Amino acid sequence: MHDKQVRRRRAVLGLLVGASLILLTAYFGESPTSPLHAVQRGIVAVLAPIQQGASTVLAPVRNAAGWVSDTLNAKSQLARMRSQNARLYRELAQYQGAAIQNRQLSQLIRLDRTNNIANYNPVAADVIGKDSSLWYQQIEVDRGSADGVRLGDPVIGEQGLVGKVSTVVGGVSFVTLLTDPSFAVGAEVLSGASTYAGVLVPQAGNPSSLLLTGLNPQAQISQGQEVVTSGFMDASNPAVRSLYPPGIPIGTVSNQNTQDSLANNQQVQVQPFVDLGSLSVVQILTRPTPTTQRAQVGAG
């Protein structure tokens, strides 16, 4: 009797482990259009309404827990915020003068980067789910292919770039955050009158920091300078363009002058503007329109 139980238990365990390994191997070797992925997308489509409902029902609980968590963090943030506030007041005075000048110049060269966002047909979406593991930096939002969302569409938050759409199902999409290991985007550092272009990638193993690589070794970059998407468009073929509009804020340089030992290029650490842990609403830039324009800014 006991031996029979042991044999049965071992058989079930072996069966489950075997099934997991077969799934893992099959899934890992398949392309995104394979049957296993299609089944997965189908199940996501079935589960999506349930998750949307649960997200709505549990919103008060989530908000209450978030409030408690925020309150605990508030004390430690107070001193930092005060000094930041003082600095921002000083900068505000400078920026107000610069803004007037910038508006006039923008009208002259017909550059309105803020309008670029509107040209990309933004679709507002609520965050209805989030992956809590360190390995899959992604969120689930309540807009999908039915709303014009497509694979690769850039996603922005209130303060800047959030990521890109990596999976689209009828009414929901998954957004790979810019801290995911698979993410990369062309970006540039705004350094006074010059800009220095590079490729922004996540800093592996550190989900709260990014790395701007491939910078000119001679680039004069200092801490606190803003990093934005660079975007590009082939002047001879306007269809060849970056999915990301230029000028979307990403973050600030938090650590400079680290040397890429392999490529002999400069790389800097970037602190993202967006708090990826507390996103509730995002905008998906569904499609660049032909009116989208890109200023030709020379990299420094």
Added chain:
Amino acid sequence: MMAVASSATAAVNPRSGTQLPLRLIVRISVIAFMAVVIQESAISQVSIFGVNADITPLVVMSVGLLCGSMAGAITGFAVGLLVDLSLVQTLGVTSLLYIVIGYWSGRLLELRDPAHGLVPVALGAAATAVSGGGMALIQFLLGVDAPVSLLLVQQILLTVLVNTLIALPVYELVRRVLQRALPRDPRRRVRRAYTTGVLSPLHRPSERLGGTRRTSR
């Protein structure tokens, strides 16, 4: 006929060799599904100490600790698969880890029958550590480009800490839901017989005697 109906609606409980009641299977299924939905919709969006709590390994651990190794392993597989499916992750990774958690939680019940009230806390911490560390190991084996950094270790440890804090409430919740469907109340500890291995059948005289009733000659 009744035997066929019984096998169609129940599974074998490895602990006692008896059939798991259908209502227990239904309750475990509901718990597993709700745990995944609540985890993704609410808990994963609340940051505590900079990390998110994860109730799914705790639920698997609780089911294993209450229902035995086979039920724990099957629940682990199902919960892991549901997590991987609903979050569009690599299928099989989470299942593999949760099978380990569910199985060994169940084996602890079968071999030691722990009675201390803080066992779920220790086991919750261990389950989360296995989940976090195992996920890191599998991701490295699959070739994800991420070095072993201090921050990664710190994040795993903080997640273990947060999950340890909520392990007892989660276990109690699962126990309350499963309590009436369980073959016996898990709070009533079975008195350990004199044995070094599995629980002796001495506490089940009918089994020791091969299921025959003793009769006086």
